[in-house]
Amino acid sequence: MTAHNTLDNLTMLMHRYDGVFVLTDEQVAKCCLPVVLNMYQLSLADTPTLILPAGEEHKNLSSVQRIWDFLFEQGATRNSLLINIGGGVICDMGGFAASTYMRGIHYMNIPTTLLAMVDAGTGGKTGIDYTPQSAEGSIGSLKNAIGVFAEPVETIIRLELLATLPAEQLLSGYAEMIKHAILQGRKQLDELLEYDLRQTATPAFGELIRQSVAFKQSIVEQDPHDKGLRQILNYGHTIGHAIEALMLCKSKVESQKSKAEIRNQRSAKPHGYCVMYGMVAETYLSHLIYGMPAEVVSTLSRFMLENYGAAPITCSDFDDLVQLMLHDKKNKEQGTIVCSLLQDVGKPVVGQPITIEQLREATEYLCSL
Ligand SMILES: NC(=O)c1ccc[n+]([C@@H]2O[C@H](COP(=O)([O-])OP(=O)(O)OC[C@H]3O[C@@H](n4cnc5c(N)ncnc54)[C@H](O)[C@@H]3O)[C@@H](O)[C@H]2O)c1
Ligand SMILES: [Zn+2]
Incomplete structure (x- = not known):
């Protein structure tokens, strides 16, 4: 502030x-x-x-x-x-x-x-x-x-x-606060997972916002032009952006259909919702690749289900998601998909190349929830 x-x-x-x-x-x-x-x-x-x-x-x-x-x-x-x-x-x-x-x-x-x-x-x-x-x-x-x-x-x-602010928009921003917390440490993460989000006009919530902004600013100061360290802030965004883009495409296509056909339409989700889905999948990837404790994966998954609902994708979306991720501007070489992951809560790593098989496993996990 x-x-x-x-x-x-x-x-x-x-x-x-x-x-x-x-x-x-x-x-x-x-x-x-x-x-x-x-x-x-x-x-x-x-x-x-x-x-x-x-x-x-x-x-x-x-x-x-x-x-x-x-x-x-x-x-x-x-x-x-x-x-x-x-x-x-x-x-x-x-x-x-x-x-x-x-x-x-x-x-x-x-x-x-x-x-x-x-x-x-x-x-x-x-x-x-x-x-x-x-x-x-x-x-x-x-x-x-x-x-x-x-x-x-x-x-x-x-x-x-x-x-x-509508509740959906509040949750959208809260997902980015969770992202900052999981990059910082267990104490910060637990504090947010336990917070009663109906209380937003309190000094306690103001303090959580202040900490979140201070964390982002400390990273930006060290890498203002996004050359290295700042990329840790992309946590959850490789898979999250692909889900967001896919939802947007589908809702556009479906809005062109007649009303009778769109009873089950999947509408576009606010950015933070997609980041939450992406964080769960990328926490699973962090578990696969770096041994991130399984307990963190299940705690975050539970939090997602309780507050954001299940991810609006199925395993049949996998090929489309991969295509979208291959076009991510964070990839340095054509044909590779790169993520920012975590060795553990508070221990981020940038530039981790991901294989299609690892991605499939993480997507299957997300769809199974
Ligand atoms: N520059 C960055 O580092 C950075 C980081 C994250 C996201 N973004 C960008 O931010 C954008 C998303 O931001 P957003 O989620 O705030 O979307 P937004 O600006 O579209 O706001 C969402 C909706 O809420 C309404 N609204 C805003 N404040 C309100 C309030 N107090 N009460 C009721 N309604 C209110 C807006 O009119 C809008 O309809 C994206 O374009 C994204 O790319 C930028
Ligand atoms: Zn974001």
């Missing part, structure tokens, strides 16, 4: 700029913007605000164009500040638009989802999804394929903004 949580500190920070502009989305504008304006005694009349449609499908170049247009129209200079108020989509996209406007102006994040508080709001990765013009209409967009590294000047975390 940050020293600028108080009104005086934020006001002091904003006075350093000759213009302050706000970016948010339609949903957040309804449930959080009034809270933030009130919190910092700002008025909409004095704070030019751009409200974009909500959702990952708007994390693209045309939204960035709208942000640049807005900044130019409102007279933003090289000494202006953009404040992103929203989830990971707004933080990533606003950060990218600010870092490229007039070769880069400062930006600040006020994350409103748990995922953005503990992950997207810090670490300096900004960007958008990208659909190559030649491929429009044929393939989906490439996630986070265009962007720059640029740290926000501040990330302000206010727990009261979580009050309106």
